[in-house]
Amino acid sequence: MKTPIVDFVREYAKKNSVRLHMPGHKGISRLGFEVFDITEIEDADVLYSPDGIILESENNASRLFGTAHSYYSTEGSTLCIKAMLAIATADRGGDRPLVLATRNSHKAFIYAAALLDLEIEWLYPSEPSHLCTCNITPNELEIALEKSEKKPDAVYVTSPDYLGNILDIKGLAQVCHAHGIPLLVDNAHGAYLQFLDKSMHPIALGADMCCDSAHKTLPVLTGGAYLHISKRANVDYCQIAREKLSLFASTSPSYLILQSLDLCNSYICDGYGEKLSALCERLSSLKERLSSKGFCICGSEPLKIVVDASKSGLSGKSLSKYLSTRGIEIEFSDRDFAVMMFTPENSEDDISRVEDALLCFDISGESNSTLGDTKLCTLHSALCTPEVAMSIRDAIFSRSELIPTEDAEGRICAAPCVSCPPAIPVVVSGEIIGREQVKLLKYYEIEKILVVK
Ligand SMILES: Cc1ncc(COP(=O)(O)O)c(C=O)c1O
Known part of the structure; x- marks a missing residue:
């Protein structure tokens, strides 16, 4: 498979041109790769309105993933999650869009909810065990959809999760589609699933959109990711995808990452399936x-x-x-x-x-230092009945203060305050922090938390 972005940059580097364009290092080697680090110069194409080498490379990726289109991100799945939600909830005409989401969502989802002012109804696991896991079955989703007072604009799930659990995406997609709702998947950990002997990739199993962090499981530089849109998804999605990506993205995409994504296409074609x-x-x-x-x-x-x-x-x-x-x-x-x-x-x-x-x-x-299964399950169960005081958006954009976790009982959480990995919030912005939540925050060694002032 051709590698148009890599080829272009190598040719450019060979020319040894006087670089009167960004970046400021001018191709002079300090770390060793500067010569290949260019910007959107003549014929290098433009990431969010491509008609040249980037479009050709994305088209190659789209063929490999069997999508209507696979868009490149040089800012990880974090960017794709925001764009994916903006696409699925576009044209609401003033109403706050409603998304049903599994509670183990990465904090990028919480920030997207704040930026887009989404209303979130959480899907909880029937047997809560760990922050990272929310094993929702198609049947449980069906019940949740029947109970929901308003028709959601999208269902959003994380699969695989950090602990390697994979949801029944095919079953979940069938339930969603029977209700006329798109299924969006945080597939940050699962780009490679497309290339197994039998594809287990969310798009192949019926999801309408998903994000893959190419950098997590494929040989791609950190930051390289895809936003995939299915051939079966609403045709409008592809019309607005680039505009929604650029709403949250930098106007200076990394060409090192673009080259890495481009090269990955030929890597995949070159015996990757067998190695996998x-x-x-x-x-x-x-x-x-x-x-x-x-x-x-x-x-x-x-x-x-x-x-x-x-x-x-x-x-x-x-x-x-x-x-x-x-x-x-x-x-x-x-x-x-x-x-x-x-x-x-x-x-x-x-x-x-x-x-x-x-x-x-x-x-x-070894001795086990945990609280024991039963006690931990009880603490996690407390997360399933949060008391909500304000919207995620209002909480995140409110005046806030950072306080010790042990003093947080009764306060409203302002920001998720969880670092990566796994960056999954114990308490979500806008929720009142209860006694059990304080215990769980301490359990996960979160010593300070941002609360609404
Ligand atoms: C489940 C999940 N979703 C999204 C992300 C964000 O991905 P990225 O680092 O590519 O922005 C991560 C990062 O670890 C993740 O684990």
Whole structure:
């Protein structure tokens, strides 16, 4: 597959032109890649109104993902989430749009709700267990839609979640479409799902739009992402997509990231499916070996190994620290989970080192530092009945103050106050912080919180 953006920039770099354009480094190497870092010069196309190399490259990506169009983002899924919601809720004629969303939404969703003044009805898991997880079934969605007083403008779910759980997107899409509502998916963790032996990508399973952080699972520089629009989605979506992306985006997209997205198209065409399939098999047998050793492995996402540390009788953080002493850095850990992310760019040697380290780990010597399953579930259940004092928008744009979490009981949350990973709010802006929420914030080691003044 052709790589028009990469080819253009390489040709330009070869010319050694006098650069009287941005960026200010003028192509002089300090970090090593400046020569390829250009801006929207003549013939380099324009990201939000492309008709040249960027459009050609996006068209290549659209063919690979089987979409009506796949738009590039150089500002992650964070940008795509905002744009996706703006597209789905356009033309409301003054009414506040209503979105039904799973409670494990990333904070980018909360900020989108504030910027677009969305009304959110949360979908809660029937068995709350962790901030990152909200396993909604099609049947539960059906019930929620029947109960909703107003017809929602969209349903928004996160799949896969940080802990490798994948929702039944096909079933959820069928429910949504039977009600005439679009399904939007935060697929930040699942770009690769399209290239499994049988695609598990949200667009292939019926979602109307989704975002993929290409940088999370494909060999793409940090920041590279796609906003995908399905061929079955409302035809207006593609008409307004670029305008909505540019509403939130920088006018200086990174050409390094654009080249990386462009090159990824040819990487995918060059035997990626086979490499992915072999890796999935390797990881599946490793997961079995780890289970036999006594690790509780959870989640169904093929490229993640997620240890449910609390169920394994250990702490996710200490497992992560142990792996670090063996030269292995993992994606995420907290008291209850340790999350490892693999791609075909990891060598067999990498995987063997992880395998050796985990199989040598003395599980019996660990003590579980969690509150225990029952107590944690009770605390998470408190999140399912929040008392809402004001809209997300009013809370986020209100005058606020940062206070210690232990003093926050009874106050209104102003901002999610959660960093990445996993950047999923314990308390959402506009909600009153109760005693149980304070305990849960402390549990997740959130020591300060922004509240409405
Ligand atoms: C579930 C989820 N959605 C969205 C995002 C934001 O993605 P990005 O970092 O590409 O902006 C993240 C980031 O970690 C995420 O985990």
